[in-house]
Amino acid sequence: MTSAPVDVLLRRLDPEVPMPDFAHPGDAGCDLMTTEAAELAPGERTVLPTGVSIALPDGYAAFVHPRSGLAARCGVALVNAPGTVDAGYRGEIKVIVVNLDPYAPVRFDRFDRVAQLVVQRVEKVRFHEVAQLPGSARATGGFGSTGGHSASSTGVADGFIAAGSAGSDQD
Template sequence: MTPGRAPVGVLIKRVDPDVPLPQYAHPGDAGADLRTTESRVLEPGERAVLPTGVCIALPEGYAAFVHPRSGLAARCGVALVNAPGTVDAGYRGEIKVIVVNLDPRESVRFERFDRIAQLVVQQVEKVSFQEVAELPDSARAAGGFGSTGGHSAVGGTTGGNRYASVVSDREGQ
């Protein structure tokens, strides 16, 4: 919350009367914890849709985004298939989280009311798309998908594509 500003009011309804409401673990946290209402074991590579037991009504001009929990990712290899998931202001159904077990060997067990994701509410802008024949130039232009480097397999931080040059050198041999 920005100092001096009141929090945004979000209406919430429990589908499961016993589920704890989403909560922020620490002051200043961006995401409120979402919990699952059902126990489930995910085998390696398996995915599931886990219910959270809550529905929300966001004010117009806002959306909620379901983000992964870093601890689940680091310790268990759990990721969200569509991260972040988007909850639009007009959606009134139960929030559900699509989880996947990326660990190649170990299963992951979820118990009822385990924290499985974080809900981040943000103000969003409506845009008016204006079709043009050409876009204005920019410093980045169409560079994307690793065009700035930053990983040793693609030339460190120099932006070069080391992999492509290694392949080219080998092809010449």
């Protein structure tokens, strides 16, 4: 069952930038393009403008995700992926990219696709402070707690120092 499309108002800040579009039917993300050329040396990062701003309906947010092809072919990643565009934000959507390739620079030309934008419904929450959280099967396990490649037997759980061990009589 497919729901009706959500209407999102879009303003082109650069009149030549193409409207964001979905490459294939059923795609979750629409392509965002840069309006400025840039070249990044290995390890360098920059902020790329997209030439668009949007007005999302209340109850929605947009998330700027990396493009898998740029990651695989060029080693390009988004520094704060996914970037969050709140419903109340009306400024230009910008993409923070980093070149993770250790040897080769990467070049972006005007109107290169640099990220994808996914619009999602978000729930409003109300926080209630409690002295203790209810138990669960997972408890505090996370970041590799179920084993696999990142599992470690060094006492450093989840890539972080286990709770209670940091700063305890070892300083």
